[in-house]
Amino acid sequence: MxxxxxxxxxxxxxxxxxxxxxxxxxxxxxxxxxxxxxxxHAPAVGLLVITADDKMILEKQWRAPIAKTTLEIPAGKVDSRDQTSAKHAAIRELNEETRLRADQLKRVAGFYTSVGCMDEYMTLYVATGLHPVEKKLPQDADEQLSLVTVTLAEALAMVDRGEIEDAKTVMAIYYWRGMKTNG
The missing domain is CATH 2.20.25 (N-terminal domain of TfIIb)
Structure with missing residues (x-):
């Protein structure tokens, strides 16, 4: 056909x-x-950031298209500073949004975010072995972020209650659950 x-x-x-x-x-x-x-839309990256005490970092921020505050994993677009490298963008976004660097940055998957109307391709990474950055990169002037850490059980319950509705974040949480289940 x-x-x-x-x-x-x-x-x-x-x-x-x-x-x-x-x-x-x-x-x-x-x-x-x-x-x-x-x-x-430019290619983008998302980061499942797992702390040493086995919690994930989420960002609370206002999202105008849905007119409400969301909880999301750190994410951002691949831009000219990244020379088309999704991994470079992930390292940069981790610094800008969490002020952390990761010893391990593992690519999990690449996916289109909304194939019915958009060509945005996102690469999801898992970041572990976290340390404060030595040099803080400038944050986007139009972003207001507040960081929150939650356990896997808390994150899953938040998805069940509809408190986390962002697709990349739901995917990251379910991937994290699979990591724990499958090793």
Whole structure:
């Protein structure tokens, strides 16, 4: 069965600081014409940060698209400072957002965050062997973060109660549970 759609036209309707929005007219394999709205976003990283006392670090922050405060793992986009290196971005974001560095930084998975409308690709890392950074990198001026540490049991209960709804964070928590179950 053929799935690929053929673009007929494309127009950028918004080009902002964080995203670019493209509207495509496409022809599907059955010959029907459809419209696709695509959000282009830089690649990103997320970090499951596990402390020496076996807790994870979460960030509390306001998220305008959902108009509420969330609990999330540290994360950020891969930008020009990273020379397209997700690992470099993970090290930088860990410094900027937690003021920590990790002895071990293990890539867990790469995934698209919302394939129905966005091309953002995120790489998830586990950071362990934590130490305070020697040189603090500047934090993003538009971010207001508060760090929280929780155990795995607390994190799982927070997911169950709907207190953690962010997909990358839920994925990281379930990965952490799998690490404990499978070694």
């Amino acid at each position: 053929q799935f690929e759609e053929k673009p007929l036209s494309s127009q950028t309707v918004f080009n902002g600081h964080l995203i670019k929005v493209e509207v495509q007219q496409v022809k599907n394999p059955q010959g029907h014409v459809a419209q696709r709205e695509i959000v282009h």
